[in-house]
Amino acid sequence: MSHKLFNKKEIKPLIASPFVKNISEKGITYTDEFKRIFIAEYEKGKLPRQIFEECGFDVESLGMDRMHSATKRWRSAYRRD
Template sequence: MSKKTFTENEIKQLTNNPYVKSVSSKGITYTDAFKQLFITENKKGKLPREIFEECGF
């Protein structure tokens, strides 16, 4: 697990992402829609990094 904490600016940016349910300085909670999208795209062969980048992370 990463020890990175999010800055106030990063939290504001992440809050505006439609795939983020909630965010704190210590972590992100993703929406169910993002989780389903991630699983579907990953099964198609996309790398996790590609999926996150395409979804605005």
């Protein structure tokens, strides 16, 4: 889990994203659609940062730790299912 908290300035554009289901200062929940897009693009060889950026996310606001842990969770879930 990331220790970085979102501030109001970061939350506003994130909640407007079609790929964000919910967000609080402590965490973010992505849509299933984004997770499917992420896995498909990752399987094609794209880097996580590139996928997040191409989907309109400010990677500086998200933080590398948060993107890394999401990548691990989604890849693990994809391999299980």
